[in-house]
Amino acid sequence: MILYKDTLPSGKHWSMKMRRGTSLRLIDKTGNANVGMLFYNPENLLERYNAPDTLKCQHTFKLTKGHCLYSDMGRIFCAITDDSFGWHDTVCGNTNASMSEKKWGPRDYQNHRNSWKQNGNDAFLVEATKYGLNKQDLAANLNLFSKVEPNDDGALTYSVSQSKAGDFIDLRFEMDTIVLFHTCPHPLNDSAQYPEFEVEYQIFSSATVTDDDLCKNSCAENQRGYENNRLYHLGL
């Protein structure tokens, strides 16, 4: 059952607290979406999403169904329980104001009002500051719906096969989590015009996590991550 849903066009930002036991579904309504995302623990803001720990403990460079998204304290903020796209980036960071201006022209509120060309860095700063966080708290973020492929020499290419209308990802939250997110373009997106797209996000109650849960059992590391969450909720 959907408890809440809303739609954001590109170039926007928002934040919220996702409760343990709820899930967040993001749907690319138009194709070619990008959602920048960061996580913090509301009980201790110094605990935050850690991309390196997430990648190395699951021996993966891409993120997709079956993966868990870890904090820097060995805990799982959320698990990717479903994903129709298959490859989400977490190493390329954000657009910033000068990069965005170079690609798509100045961010001009006077003329463009809320269609101005917001950038991911400023978007995160606004949301972070609402919680007393600042630029030093920003970390390598997720870029959901954006695929960036490495070759054998480590060179990265913004994939020609990006997400299509209807692609979605489900994040099942395993602890209370502050979620900062934006719908600014991926920094490697070189489209001639500022990308226009739309993302729907839905919140719903998670199904019970069973012993044979895909994300919990996708590797021994995730079983230990879930045990760390269990201990955390005991107070350890």
Place this chain on the structure above:
Amino acid sequence: MIIESSLQAEATIDREVVNAGDYYLKVVKKGQTVRILDLEGNQAADTLFYNANNVSERYSATDTIREQGNVYLTAGSVLMSNECKPMLKIVADTCGRHDTVGGACATESNTVRYALEKKCMHACRDSWLLAIAENEALGLSKKDITHNINFFMNVPVTSDGKLSFADGISGAGKYVELEALMDVVVLISNCPQLNNPCNAYNPTPIEILIWN
């Protein structure tokens, strides 16, 4: 890319051996060159850089990876800050490839990667936290302990999206040399990890040399 340095060890203004499991913290001025030397081979040097005049500006792995379009660091790589400004440039490298995706070891992440019982084994993040606690005047806190460079570490990524921790490609006497493009605080944890091949399961000393 392998590029050897022409700098002579006798001409350094500062040199210091950092034992396995210890930290190194020093300011390198704009225009100076710093060499990180793998004395015995296969040693990971987990490194963070800060703008010495404003530590809220710091090394950013994402800005560096994106701006050079490559996940590995080597000679020619320019290390970018979270303000997307150049901080240092790798001017010599006899190892050929360094990691900036895998991050550092921490006691908490060790529990996930290896075993819950390993939670009290010494880790890079502990060295950094001690370093900033012992050098309070710098104004650094846990929020500044973030996504680092692993000099001498080999973390191959593949075109199908996998990532692994492979045997090191460094060896005794290999080094990486960086020219500072602004005044930087250099903070290194000489990795104490005993559970993976990044140190060949045997942490050893490194040496840091600075030239004017």
